[in-house]
Amino acid sequence: MAKAKTKSRWLRYAEWWLVFLLPLVPLGLLTYNAWIFNLGADPAQEIVHETGIWAINLLWITLAITPLRRMFTFSWPMRYRRMLGLYSLFYAVVHLLAFAAFILGWRWDLLLQELVERPYIVVGAAALLLLIPLGVTSTRGMQRRLGRNWLRLHKLVYPIALLVMVHIIWQIRSDFGEQLLYGAILTVLLGSRVYFYLQKKVRVMQAARAA
Amino acid sequence: MLIKKPDSIKSSEITSESVYLNRRHFMRGALGTAALLATGAANAIPEYEAEKDLPIYRGPDWLQQKIRESVRNGQYVTDEQLTPYFHVMSYNNFYEFGTGKKDPARHAQNFNTDPWKLEISGEVGKPGVYNLEDLVKPHLLEERIYRLRCVEAWSMVVPWVGLSLGDLLKKFEPTSKAKYVEFTTLYDPEQMPGQRSRFSTLEWPYVEGLRIDEAMHPLTMLAVGVYGNALPPQNGAPLRLVVPWKYGFKSIKSIVRIRLTDKMPKTTWNQMAPQEYGFYSNVNPAVAHPRWSQASERRLPSSLFHPNRIDTLPFNGYAEEVAELYRGMDLKKWY
Numbered sequence: 008m009a010k011a012k013t014k015s016r017w018l019r020y021a022e023w024w025l026v027f028l029l030p031l032v033p034l035g036l037l038t039y040n041a042w043i044f045n046l047g048a049d050p051a052q053e054i055v056h057e058t059g060i061w062a063i064n065l066l067w068i069t070l071a072i073t074p075l076r077r078m079f080t081f082s083w084p085m086r087y088r089r090m091l092g093l094y095s096l097f098y099a100v101v102h103l104l105a106f107a108a109f110i111l112g113w114r115w116d117l118l119l120q121e122l123v124e125r126p127y128i129v130v131g132a133a134a135l136l137l138l139i140p141l142g143v144t145s146t147r148g149m150q151r152r153l154g155r156n157w158l159r160l161h162k163l164v165y166p167i168a169l170l171v172m173v174h175i176i177w178q179i180r181s182d183f184g185e186q187l188l189y190g191a192i193l194t195v196l197l198g199s200r201v202y203f204y205l206q207k208k209v210r211v212m213q214a215a216r217a218a
Numbered sequence: 219m220l221i222k223k224p225d226s227i228k229s230s231e232i233t234s235e236s237v238y239l240n241r242r243h244f245m246r247g248a249l250g251t252a253a254l255l256a257t258g259a260a261n262a263i264p265e266y267e268a269e270k271d272l273p274i275y276r277g278p279d280w281l282q283q284k285i286r287e288s289v290r291n292g293q294y295v296t297d298e299q300l301t302p303y304f305h306v307m308s309y310n311n312f313y314e315f316g317t318g319k320k321d322p323a324r325h326a327q328n329f330n331t332d333p334w335k336l337e338i339s340g341e342v343g344k345p346g347v348y349n350l351e352d353l354v355k356p357h358l359l360e361e362r363i364y365r366l367r368c369v370e371a372w373s374m375v376v377p378w379v380g381l382s383l384g385d386l387l388k389k390f391e392p393t394s395k396a397k398y399v400e401f402t403t404l405y406d407p408e409q410m411p412g413q414r415s416r417f418s419t420l421e422w423p424y425v426e427g428l429r430i431d432e433a434m435h436p437l438t439m440l441a442v443g444v445y446g447n448a449l450p451p452q453n454g455a456p457l458r459l460v461v462p463w464k465y466g467f468k469s470i471k472s473i474v475r476i477r478l479t480d481k482m483p484k485t486t487w488n489q490m491a492p493q494e495y496g497f498y499s500n501v502n503p504a505v506a507h508p509r510w511s512q513a514s515e516r517r518l519p520s521s522l523f524h525p526n527r528i529d530t531l532p533f534n535g536y537a538e539e540v541a542e543l544y545r546g547m548d549l550k551k552w553y
Binding site: 041047048049050051054108109110111112114117120121124125126127177178179180181182183184187 | 301305309372374509510514516518521524527
């Protein structure tokens with residue numbers, strides 16, 4: 008009995024470390040390839056693009072955790088929802104810093120110009136700005152302190168996801184396959200929430216009628 | 219901590235992990251050019267030292283021969299640093315082979331470019347379908363070093379090998395009704411996976427066009443080679459246009475048809491998004507793309523701590539040669 012318990016604790020550790028380390032792999036690969044000059048003629052663009060893609064991937068994964076729990080009664084990923092959300096924020100921050108450092112060379116005049124002339128950057132910046140308070144309030148303490156408002160605040164993740172979609176759709180030159188895929192997945196993720204919400208409503212109504 | 223000025227790039231920073239220009243050959247070439255220019259002749263093109271593991275595209279025998287005999291055009295050179303061969307052949311926009319920059323180098327390797335036929339049609343005295351070999355053979359090929367400015371705000375400096383488009387067109391006797399030249403890329407979805415994509419808003423085949431005076435301008439070039447060898451397929455083998463004062467997408471690749479016409483051709487990007495890509499698409503820092511600025515560009519290769527950002531020049535720095543063509547035109551309207 009005691010032995011089984013320690014084993015499962017070890018498994019849990021292993022699981023935690025796995026989930027903790029896995030999202031760092033893309034950044035590790037990117038850093039390694041930058042180090043050996045394997046990112047092509049425009050490494051800045053490559054880094055900005057890849058970190059942006061991973062910020063989105065991780066945001067979408069974070070958004071998938073609740074529907075997964077509801078649909079398949081998987082509950083273990085819930086433990087990692089915060090971590091994955093924070094990783095999304097982390098990649099978004101690296102994405103912005105890489106843009107400022109490697110593309111603009113910290114030239115603020117250029118940043119201002121880019122903000123005015125590349126509106127998709129404003130939209131992306133807005134998404135990142137909104138994501139920051141969610142990261143800051145992600146601790147248990149903040150959760151407790153904010154109470155019901157915490158949930159309300161964290162509903163911001165939906166407009167953030169929509170801003171992210173606008174950010175990538177606005178950059179389409181001719182091929183929209185990637186945007187279509189991200190849009191389809193987001194539709195399922197948000198659609199499932201609408202579905203569960205309606206289902207709950209129906210259930211409440213039925214219960215009320217029965218009573 | 220970070221270098222802020224983009225104009226003091228260290229050469230060690232640019233050229234690591236890429237092809238080095240063989241400086242000795244280059245110097246010899248440059249000196250030779252100077253000497254021969256004095257006598258009014260041009261000079262043989264320099265030998266470029268290729269990095270061992272990079273593929274070289276030699277092309278068919280006749281083309282190798284032509285390139286060997288080619289000369290450097292001393293009028294069209296620049297003292298700017300060449301973009302290394304490695305980057306020229308691995309960072310491409312050629313949507314027929316995919317929309318990623320690395321896709322063309324990945325998907326074009328089995329692209330069949332020999333034999334190649336070119337159709338000349340429309341307002342010409344001698345229309346017909348010709349073998350590329352027969353078209354190119356009578357010409358002395360020359361090397362020209364041009365800046366290439368992409369509409370996406372990056373740029374390169376490339377040593378092309380080819381001939382003036384005007385010299386070729388003259389042989390087919392354009393009629394007085396020839397006001398424009400329309401170019402078409404090969405349409406072959408079997409070889410070109412990008413043409414099979416269902417998520418593309420571009421119509422195939424790719425079409426580009428020039429006004430006849432732009433086509434006849436001595437700067438306008440048909441390239442068959444780059445860096446002293448044949449064009450790699452991802453760079454538009456076996457025959458591509460190079461119009462250095464226009465955004466890169468005007469320089470159409472893998473051309474199968476040249477048609478002279480009295481109407482402005484319906485060009486691919488212009489048809490898809492006319493507010494973003496004009497027919498002229500002359501490089502112009504004063505006219506922004508609706509979604510981004512064209513005031514500056516990043517000269518590739520750029521390194522991480524050195525974005526290599528430089529100001530974009532009107533007509534990509536060729537204003538002296540070509541501004542005349544647009545005299546009296548409102549370039550904000552005719553972008």
